[in-house]
Amino acid sequence: MIATDGLTKLYGNFAAVRELSFAVRPGEVMGLVGPNGAGKTTTLRCLAGIIPPTHGTVIVAGYDMAVNPLEAKRKLAFFADEPRLFDYLTVRQHLEFTARLYKAKDAATRSAELLELLELKDKADQLPTELSRGMKQKVAIACGFLHRPQVMFFDEPLTGLDPLAIRRTKDLIVQQAKQGVAILISSHLLHLLEEVCSHVLILKRGEKIAYGTLAQIHSQFSTDGKDASLEEIFIRLVGEDAGK
Amino acid sequence: MNSALRYLLARSLANGLLARLKRLRQPKYLLGAIIGGTYFYFYFYRFLFRGGLPTGVQGPSFFPDAFWPDVGAAILLVATFVLSWVLPASRAAVGFTEAEIAFLFPAPISRRALIIHKLLKSQFALLIISVLFTFITGRFRAGSEAWFRMGGWWIILNTLSMHRIGASFALQRLRERGMADWSRRAAALFALVALVVVAEMTRRSLPALPSAGPDIAGFLAQLTRTGPLPYVLAPFKWIVRPYFAHSAHAFLATLAPALGMMVLHFLWVIRADVSFEEASIAAAQKRAAFLAAHRKGEMRVIGKSEKAKTPLWRLRPSGFAPLAFLWKSLIKFGGRRTFGLWATFFAILGAGALYVHASIGQQMPGPLVVTAAIVGIGCYVAGLISLFVVGQNATAQLRQGMAAMDLLKTYPIPGWQLALGELLGPLVLGTLLQWAALGIGAVLAASLFAKIHGAQRIITLSACALGVVLPALNVSMSILPSAAALYFPGWFRPQEAAAPGIENTGLRLIVGISQFLAIAAALLPALFFAACAWFAFGKCVPHFQWQAIAAVCTAAIVLALEVALGIAWLGDLYDQYDGSSE
Structure with missing residues (x-):
């Protein structure tokens, strides 16, 4: 699971994230939404141990990121907004490298499974320069899934993908959640988040302004008895910050 | 060391080398590698690892x-x-x-x-x-x-x-x-x-x-x-x-x-x-x-934030289309502020040069003479280098523009105007800088060699002659490389020009040699007709100055004709350009 308490990230006097506390339990998918500059990527990076928070604790799969970062990181996977691959490693070599990085068990079998699942088998010996963006995204996903993480962080995972790839990525995320993975997704595609998320956390200027299950958010912020969409709720809550 | 990191380093290195070797299957990289390798061997390797230069060539160590x-x-x-x-x-x-x-x-x-x-x-x-x-x-x-x-x-x-x-x-x-x-x-x-x-x-x-x-x-x-x-x-x-x-x-x-x-x-x-x-x-x-x-051909400084720049003049909604391109290029150069700074810099240098000129015949302090000589030589060296650089810059601008060819080709403008427009900015800027350097260099050289009989006249005449032919010469320098870029866009991608490696050094050498051939090709007809004019005019008015003026004007006209034909040719290439075939 993911748990954070009082997470704060300061850049000088500017607070990118302020006093953020929440938890994502195994099998839950939390959507992290907010306008540009709300602190979503900073939050994800702090939680994944990429950058240190200024204050607050981060617990990943039972390990405190500040105390036991290597064990915590062994249990997580982070998917950046752009699939950034090594120029001179083939698809298969990316998987071999990741397996060594995480000391993944049964890596060969798992790699073969993932190459099959993500339709990368034919591309296994190609370099990233020969792949489309969607294919690169699949390679990044395969690398992230390889060590069977208990926690996954997705930063804008659906941007730039074609409709088929969006559907497949959504299915993969839901499938992982069903297998007990705790997932945190940041995205601007609110209607898609509604389809995959069980929980939502809305950030505005680094602060939490709404947090709960989708049903709670709907009941809390819908007006006139009508069930507002997440997009309508988002625009209502974020107000003038939306679209910046 | 972590075995994964070791794996990453070893694999990346091996695959990188393999990719470069595979790239040699393309003729341009193979040619580049041969020329680059030959250059490295003859210029460096044989001196370094084969016993150095003959003993007689090595100078005595001063310290x-x-x-x-x-x-x-x-x-x-x-x-x-x-x-x-x-x-x-x-x-x-x-x-x-x-x-x-x-x-x-x-x-x-x-x-x-x-x-x-x-x-x-x-x-x-x-x-x-x-x-x-x-x-x-x-x-x-x-x-x-x-x-x-x-x-x-x-x-x-x-x-x-x-x-x-x-x-x-x-x-x-x-x-x-x-x-x-x-x-x-x-x-x-x-x-x-x-x-x-x-x-x-x-x-x-x-x-x-x-x-x-x-x-x-x-x-x-x-x-x-x-x-x-x-x-x-x-x-x-x-x-x-x-x-x-x-x-x-x-x-x-x-x-x-x-x-x-x-x-x-x-x-x-x-x-x-x-x-x-x-x-x-x-x-x-x-x-x-x-x-x-950089891949798009934009040389932006890391971390430098761009600010809006004031254009040099207000662009009218109608008029000669290439002027709009020139207007855009001058904004990219830095707008009014940068232009003003350069103008001030050259005005100060020019005032200094005129001061030195006014001091002819008087006892000038040693440091002033040394400074004048350094600035004068610097101006001439800069002018000489710029002969190659201005044309290259213009070609680079045209290649950058090719990235937006889809947009350019939708404009209701003939191809030759597009070509001229793309080249115009760097050519105008380069020529202005050359004129300034040439003028200052000539004034200083004339001052420093004032005691030599006839030196002032020769320096002034040659500076004027160069000033007259420079604009056309600059354009002609850019035509062949630009045509090559339009003919073979896959061969002349700007992002690869600065890449490391022997094969890329070879490619840069090829471009440099092409530039040299371009200047020779442009100058030969102009020199021929200028010589004809010199002798023909010499029979009518046998005076050195008038002969020189006639020769220079003829050379400028021939170069201008070459340039006009060249721009028309580039226009045709623009009209026929099919990027989808690359």
Whole structure:
């Protein structure tokens, strides 16, 4: 699971994230939404141990990121907004490298499974320069899934993908959640988040302004008895910050 | 070392080399590799590793050998101080690529392992730079010394590189403890000034400075071996001494202290537990943005934010289309402000040149004469280089524009206007700069050679003649490379022009040779007709000045005709361009 308490990230006097506390339990998918500059990527990076928070604790799969970062990181996977691959490693070599990085068990079998699942088998010996963006995204996903993480962080995972790839990525995320993975997704595609998320956390200027299950958010912020969409709720809550 | 990181380094290196070898299947890279390899062999390799130049060619050493390690140590001290402690920003950034950040930062790898990975990864690049520096600094040295020089460079570069990383960590700590950048820089500069003061005090305690000759070497050697300086310079001297070794024995004798310094730096760097992740991410993003811009042909400075620039004039909604392109190019150049700064710079230089000219016949102070000579020579050298650069810049602009060809071809403008428009900005700017340099250079040269009979007249006439033909010459210089870019867009991609490697050096040489051939091709007809005009006019009006004017005007007309034909040809190529075939 993911748990954070009082997470704060300061850049000088500017607070990118302020006093953020929440938890994502195994099998839950939390959507992290907010306008540009709300602190979503900073939050994800702090939680994944990429950058240190200024204050607050981060617990990943039972390990405190500040105390036991290597064990915590062994249990997580982070998917950046752009699939950034090594120029001179083939698809298969990316998987071999990741397996060594995480000391993944049964890596060969798992790699073969993932190459099959993500339709990368034919591309296994190609370099990233020969792949489309969607294919690169699949390679990044395969690398992230390889060590069977208990926690996954997705930063804008659906941007730039074609409709088929969006559907497949959504299915993969839901499938992982069903297998007990705790997932945190940041995205601007609110209607898609509604389809995959069980929980939502809305950030505005680094602060939490709404947090709960989708049903709670709907009941809390819908007006006139009508069930507002997440997009309508988002625009209502974020107000003038939306679209910046 | 972590086995995954070892795997990453080994595989990336092997695959990278393989990819480059595979690329040689393309004729342009094969040709580039052959020409680049030939260039490296004849210009550097045979001198370095085949016994150097013949003994007679090597000049006598002005200073004794013992003098150079002191100088090297002093240079390294200043470089280390300025590059590591004065210039850098406080945030400790270690250079990782975006892929490394994406894979390694969230992975179970310690900071220490990341730093070791970074240091090991930089070895290949440092080795290449060491070889390159050995080529440059050791070309005229005898054979076997090249290896010591290479080893020496590797030690110097490695130590400097680790010192910069270690210093950046230390600066980050100072910042976290509340020390502002300005106070840190002031303290560092104060320390440097204090060292200079100590050196000066030491100098005063020594005998008076000799006027010239090897005595200076002895004096400087004495300076660096008296007072506190030898202690300050000692570690730097340990680092540079292998570079100055003349034999295997001397090299090995100096190796232990140098490697000791490297090990100390290594321990300093890996033992620092400083949070470098955020600054490294920011640096990687900036670098990626720079590379992306570079691939598009935009030479943007890393981290420099663009501000709106004031155009030189207000563009009317109707008129000659290429002028709109020129207007856009001048804004890109920097707009009114940058233009004004350059104009002021040349106005000051021009006023100085006129002052020197007005002082002809009077006794001019020595420093003024030297300054005038330097500026004059600089102007002529800049003018000569610009003959190649202006045309290349114009071609580069046209190639950048080709990235937006889909948009350009939707404009209701004939192809020749598009071509002229793309070339016009760099050509106008380049010609203005050339005219300014030529004018100032000519005034200074005429002043300095005033005593030589007829020199003023020849300098003035040749400057005027060059001024007249320069615009057309610049355009003609850009036509062949531009046509090549439009004919073979896959061959002339700007992003590959600055890439490293022997094959890319070869490609750059091909472009350079093409430029040379272009200037010859453009000049030959012009020179022929100019000579005809000279002799024909000489029969009617046998006066040197009028003959020269007739010849220059004829050359300018011929060049202008060539240019008109060339632009029309480029226009046709624009109209026929089919980027989808590439």
